[in-house]
Amino acid sequence: MTAWIEASGFSIWMRESPSFLAFPLMLSLHAIGMGLAAGINGALALRLLGVAPDVPVSEMKRFFPAMWAGVWVNGLSGVALLIAYPTKALTNPVFYGKLALVALALAISRSTGRRVFGQSAAWDAERTRTARRLAVASLAVWISAITAGRLLAYTYTHILAAR
Amino acid sequence: MKSVHGIQTWLVWTLASVTPVGSFMRTHWGWPAAESVHFVGLSLLVGTIVVWDLRLLGVGRRIPIAALRALVRWTLVGYAITFVSGLMFLMTEPTEYIYNPAFHYKVLFMALAGLNALAFYLTVSRRTLALGAGQEAPLPARIIAAASLFLWMAVIVSGRLLTFYRPGWCGAEPPGFLADCVPLLQRW
Numbered sequence: 001m002t003a004w005i006e007a008s009g010f011s012i013w014m015r016e017s018p019s020f021l022a023f024p025l026m027l028s029l030h031a032i033g034m035g036l037a038a039g040i041n042g043a044l045a046l047r048l049l050g051v052a053p054d055v056p057v058s059e060m061k062r063f064f065p066a067m068w069a070g071v072w073v074n075g076l077s078g079v080a081l082l083i084a085y086p087t088k089a090l091t092n093p094v095f096y097g098k099l100a101l102v103a104l105a106l107a108i109s110r111s112t113g114r115r116v117f118g119q120s121a122a123w124d125a126e127r128t129r130t131a132r133r134l135a136v137a138s139l140a141v142w143i144s145a146i147t148a149g150r151l152l153a154y155t156y157t158h159i160l161a162a163r
Numbered sequence: 164m165k166s167v168h169g170i171q172t173w174l175v176w177t178l179a180s181v182t183p184v185g186s187f188m189r190t191h192w193g194w195p196a197a198e199s200v201h202f203v204g205l206s207l208l209v210g211t212i213v214v215w216d217l218r219l220l221g222v223g224r225r226i227p228i229a230a231l232r233a234l235v236r237w238t239l240v241g242y243a244i245t246f247v248s249g250l251m252f253l254m255t256e257p258t259e260y261i262y263n264p265a266f267h268y269k270v271l272f273m274a275l276a277g278l279n280a281l282a283f284y285l286t287v288s289r290r291t292l293a294l295g296a297g298q299e300a301p302l303p304a305r306i307i308a309a310a311s312l313f314l315w316m317a318v319i320v321s322g323r324l325l326t327f328y329r330p331g332w333c334g335a336e337p338p339g340f341l342a343d344c345v346p347l348l349q350r351w
């Protein structure tokens with residue numbers, strides 16, 4: 001399966017093209033998307049933990065689209081990077097750990113969007129506690145996801161499928 | 164021209180002289196750990212900057228801009244984390260950076276981003292910070308915000324391109340104004 005992907009035109013182009021548009025661009029986009037997704041989530045979390053108290057919390061939801069744009073950029077560039085080296089990623093347990101952490105981080109973001117930024121409930125002590133718990137979880141999970149992502153370059157065992 | 168090469172040589176030797184950092188970075192998990200810290204710092208730095216810039220560009224308009232000042236401290240924390248971990252890479256493999264054209268661009272974009280922020284504080288910051296909720300930032304502030312977004316993206320891209328522009332050893336050709344190959348005398 002991974003050998004078949006590696007033999008595809010796009011996979012070969014991603015690995016071997018000297019063009020900036022191939023591997024370098026996808027890697028760059030993946031870092032920019034990380035800055036947007038993890039970074040804006042970090043800023044949201046800081047606000048929910050009490051930083052910049054004069055910023056109306058409800059207004060922070062306006063930054064959600066930019067954050068989700070970062071998530072999409074990373075989903076697409078991530079798929080391109082995966083197609084370039086499927087064996088390298090899929091034979092590495094850390095890769096599945098990273099995916100699980102990102103999925104968890106996104107679930108926390110969605111939950112924050114609904115339970116903290118949803119208009120239904122009043123802003124009471126209960127909601128403040130929920131917001132703080134979600135913010136701490138978001139920071140911890142994003143830091144772990146970034147670390148797992150970086151470690152992919154140091155923990156793989158196979159680069160390409162054996163011929 | 165000669166003096167620029169002199170500065171490059173001096174930087175390499177000065178950075179390499181901080182041997183305890185190099186020793187730590189050459190342990191099994193030293194370099195990967197520093198990279199992880201660098202990327203976490205990057206996210207904090209860029210995330211807080213993006214929130215500032217988007218507000219100046221009109222996103223989240225009901226936020227009084229002065230209220231975002233409390234975020235600046237966290238931008239500086241992100242900057243410090245990224246800067247120190249970045250310095251650790253340079254202290255371990257100085258020639259890989261000092262002679263790398265992607266690194267030259269990265270430093271250039273960082274400097275421009277710094278000047279851009281300075282321009283904000285020297286020109287429209289007082290007027291902009293006085294704005295209340297719902298008010299639009301003046302045009303110069305919006306231009307500075309757009310430039311900031313562009314420059315920080317450029318810093319990230321040139322950082323990611325470092326590995327594609329690893330400098331080789333200089334041949335017989337004399338290097339240009341800013342050497343992007345390692346002079347033979349650097350070999351130790």
